[in-house]
Amino acid sequence: MGNNKDIQNVSKATIGRLPAYHRYLKEKEAAGERTISSTAIAEELHLNAVQVRKDLSVISTVAGKPKLGFEIADLIGDINRILGYDNVTDAVLVGAGGLGSALAGYDGFRHYGLNIVAVFDSDPERIDKAVNGIRVFDAEQIRHLVRRLNVLIGIICVPKGAAQQVADELIEGGVRAIWNFAPVHLNVPENIAVKNEDMAASLAILSKRLAEILNTEK
Amino acid sequence: MGNNKDIQNVSKATIGRLPAYHRYLKEKEAAGERTISSTAIAEELHLNAVQVRKDLSVISTVAGKPKLGFEIADLIGDINRILGYDNVTDAVLVGAGGLGSALAGYDGFRHYGLNIVAVFDSDPERIDKAVNGIRVFDAEQIRHLVRRLNVLIGIICVPKGAAQQVADELIEGGVRAIWNFAPVHLNVPENIAVKNEDMAASLAILSKRLAEILNTEK
DNA sequence: TAGATTGTTAATCGATTAACAATC
DNA sequence: TAGATTGTTAATCGATTAACAATC
Numbered sequence: 001m002g003n004n005k006d007i008q009n010v011s012k013a014t015i016g017r018l019p020a021y022h023r024y025l026k027e028k029e030a031a032g033e034r035t036i037s038s039t040a041i042a043e044e045l046h047l048n049a050v051q052v053r054k055d056l057s058v059i060s061t062v063a064g065k066p067k068l069g070f071e072i073a074d075l076i077g078d079i080n081r082i083l084g085y086d087n088v089t090d091a092v093l094v095g096a097g098g099l100g101s102a103l104a105g106y107d108g109f110r111h112y113g114l115n116i117v118a119v120f121d122s123d124p125e126r127i128d129k130a131v132n133g134i135r136v137f138d139a140e141q142i143r144h145l146v147r148r149l150n151v152l153i154g155i156i157c158v159p160k161g162a163a164q165q166v167a168d169e170l171i172e173g174g175v176r177a178i179w180n181f182a183p184v185h186l187n188v189p190e191n192i193a194v195k196n197e198d199m200a201a202s203l204a205i206l207s208k209r210l211a212e213i214l215n216t217e218k
Numbered sequence: 219m220g221n222n223k224d225i226q227n228v229s230k231a232t233i234g235r236l237p238a239y240h241r242y243l244k245e246k247e248a249a250g251e252r253t254i255s256s257t258a259i260a261e262e263l264h265l266n267a268v269q270v271r272k273d274l275s276v277i278s279t280v281a282g283k284p285k286l287g288f289e290i291a292d293l294i295g296d297i298n299r300i301l302g303y304d305n306v307t308d309a310v311l312v313g314a315g316g317l318g319s320a321l322a323g324y325d326g327f328r329h330y331g332l333n334i335v336a337v338f339d340s341d342p343e344r345i346d347k348a349v350n351g352i353r354v355f356d357a358e359q360i361r362h363l364v365r366r367l368n369v370l371i372g373i374i375c376v377p378k379g380a381a382q383q384v385a386d387e388l389i390e391g392g393v394r395a396i397w398n399f400a401p402v403h404l405n406v407p408e409n410i411a412v413k414n415e416d417m418a419a420s421l422a423i424l425s426k427r428l429a430e431i432l433n434t435e436k
Numbered sequence: 437t438a439g440a441t442t443g444t445t446a447a448t449c450g451a452t453t454a455a456c457a458a459t460c
Numbered sequence: 461t462a463g464a465t466t467g468t469t470a471a472t473c474g475a476t477t478a479a480c481a482a483t484c
Contacts, residue, residue, distance in 0.1 A: 007426045008433065013475060015426050019418035020403060037441065045403055049441095050477060057443065066441045066484045083422050098323045102316030108401065112418050152428065177428040179421065183326065185238060185263055191435070193427035195420055200237035200330050202413055203397065204301050208225045208233050209411035210370065210395040215226065217409075231451060255465065267465095268453060275467065284460045284465045 005061060007082050014055045015083075019112075020045055021055070022079045029072050037069035085113045091153035092146055092175075094166050096121040096129075096136050099181055100157030105132040117149055122162075142166070146173025153177045160184040223279060225300050232273045233301075237330075238263055239273070240297045247290050255287035303331045309371035310364055310393075312384050314339040314347075314354050317399055318375030323350040335367055340380075360384070364391025371395045378402045 007015065024044055028036055038056060042049040056070060059078050064070040080086045093104050093116050103109075104119050119131050122139040129136050137145060146154070146169075154170035156163055156178060163182035170178060177193040180186055186194055225233065242262055246254055256274060260267035274288060277296050282288040298304045311322050311334050321327075322337050337349050340357040347354050355363060364372070372388035374381055374396060381400035388396060395411040398404055404412055 007429050010426070011475075012423060012426065015422050016416075016419045019401075019416060019422055022418075023401060024403065039441075048477060050443095051475090053442065054444090054476090064442055066443090066482080067439080068484075069441070084425060089425075098320030099317075102320040105316045109421075112421055114421060152432075153424075176431060177424050179424055183237075183241065185242065191431055193424055193431055195424035195427070197417075197420060198234075198237060199415075200240075201234045202415060203327075203330055203332060204233050204237055205230060206371075206395050206397055206411055206413035207302060207307075208228070208230065209413070211225050213394060213409055213411055229451075257465075266453060268467095269451090271466065272452090272468090282466055284458080284467090285463080286460075287465070 005059060005078070005082065007084070010058050010082065014058055017045075017047070017055055018059070018079050018083055021052075022076065022083070022085075025072050025076050025079070029076065034072060035069045036072050036075075038064070040069070083113070085111065087113060088115045089113055089153060090115050090117045090149065090151045091155055091179075092116065092118045092120065092142075092149070092151050092170070093134075093155040093157060094120045094139065094142065094170070095157035095159075095162075095182075096123075096126045096131055097157065097159075100155075101131050103155065103157060103181075104134055107132075114153070116155070117151065118145060120145075139166070139169075142169040143173040146170060146175055151175060153179065155179045155181070156186075157181045223277060223296070223300065225302070228276050228300065232276055235263075235265070235273055236277070236297050236301055239270075240294065240301070240303075243290050243294050243297070247294065252290060253287045254290050254293070256282070258287070301331070303329065305331060306333045307331055307371060308333050308335045308367065308369045309373055309397075310334065310336045310338065310360075310367070310369050310388070311352075311373040311375060312338045312357065312360065312388070313375035313377075313380075313400075314341075314344045314349055315375065315377075318373075319349050321373065321375060321399075322352055325350075332371070334373070335369065336363060338363075357384070357387075360387040361391040364388060364393055369393060371397065373397045373399070374404075375399045 038053040039049045042052045059082050060075060061078055062071060062074040091114055093100055096119050104116055116134055119134050119136045120139045120142050121136050126136050127138045152175060154175040156166055158166050160182045163184045164186060167178055167186045167188060171192055179195050181197045188194055256270040257267045260270045277300050278293060279296055280289060280292040309332055311318055314337050322334055334352055337352050337354045338357045338360050339354050344354050345356045370393060372393040374384055376384050378400045381402045382404060385396055385404045385406060389410055397413050399415045406412055
């Protein structure tokens with residue numbers, strides 16, 4: 001049903017900017033500041049001030065004050081609540097290769113409310129070892145363990161040939177959201193959320209901007 | 219000034235979809251198919267067929283044929299050319315930690331025309347070792363080596379506290395595009411392209427979709 | 437008070453989708 | 461030929477930005 005100020009009533013574009021606001025606000029808070037204006041945020045993050053104000057109006061429970069701006073602590077609290085940063089969500093990660101191990105080893109996810117409870121791999125060399133203190137299980141166990149641990153989020157870091165099958169098994173186990181780092185499109189039922197981390201797409205967009213910049217110089 | 223069919227005349231949204239088309243077309247080509255319809259692509263990638271057709275019309279040099287569709291080989295060639303997949307661009311990577319090493323170790327970048335020629339780190343333990351056959355240099359050398367190697371793209375995989383300084387040094391060395399994996403906003407001159415790989419933003423968007431899905435079920 | 441800053445309505449922009457004629 | 465499919469114009473949608481009144 002949902003609170004008026006919850007994640008569902010916030011546009012995808014705004015949601016995507018909230019983590020950047022959060023980081024900046026945390027920085028300012030650590031520096032001892034108490035209030036901040038939309039203008040200041042916009043300037044720092046190279047955004048339009050009206051856009052920042054609109055974003056904040058959608059998520060903030062405490063209005064800003066003309067001349068003063070917003071209470072930093074209030075805004076941080078609002079973003080924490082909307083993005084679920086203060087309640088932990090469990091996830092499993094499949095694929096203990098380079099990227100998978102790096103992600104499992106990244107403690108920063110905790111700040112985003114994400115807790116990786118198990119890692120899976122099919123290589124006997126890796127099974128039963130640990131990555132950053134998280135045990136690596138046999139990939140055969142995915143369905144079984146995901147169900148038992150009642151996990152809703154799965155992170156896929158396997159080579160592209162294995163990704164679809166891993167996705168199927170995660171879903172069979174009960175996962176409802178997949179964060180996919182493998183360079184393939186996954187076919188999943190429509191009641192499953194997928195977010196592709198498409199490095200090739202990012203690189204393409206960077207290349208376009210580079211081409212534009214180099215071109216305007218001539 | 220630029221060909222009519224080049225990266226600059228293609229919208230950002232379209233550019234972001236090209237890598238997915240490319241992967242799918244390669245798959246079909248490997249399976250021995252010769253032609254493909256926009257409908258088939260749209261169905262597989264869960265896109266709108268008109269959107270696919272429009273994307274293809276912007277990038278293709280050879281028109282599709284009613285009833286038949288497009289020549290797969292032609293489309294692959296067009297995307298290769300537009301995204302620069304068949305000419306190699308050199309890049310350097312800074313930060314040989316978990317994520318940096320994983321990226322340096324990912325040979326898939328070669329297919330995207332990206333060639334990492336040097337890695338930098340400030341940890342003496344890592345300097346002069348190699349990651350995936352790429353030598354790790356002292357981060358002190360960034361400016362010097364980037365200039366000597368004439369590299370235009372820098373990839374940042376250092377902890378957030380070090381990212382801004384690394385960016386500054388890369389730019390001083392002559393880098394014009396930065397692919398930033400550190401969770402910080404970088405301040406750079408406006409003639410420098412930056413693409414932030416913001417994991418927190420991706421996770422936030424995935425969480426939103428998950429919340430929606432779970433909610434419609436009740 | 438004067439002016440910086442908020443919050444909102446309206447205008448603009450870019451991207452997606454619908455409708456449909458052209459054609460192999 | 462009939463029908464699947466392309467290519468394009470117009471309509472819609474979502475997000476950004478401009479304009480401006482409200483207010484601390």
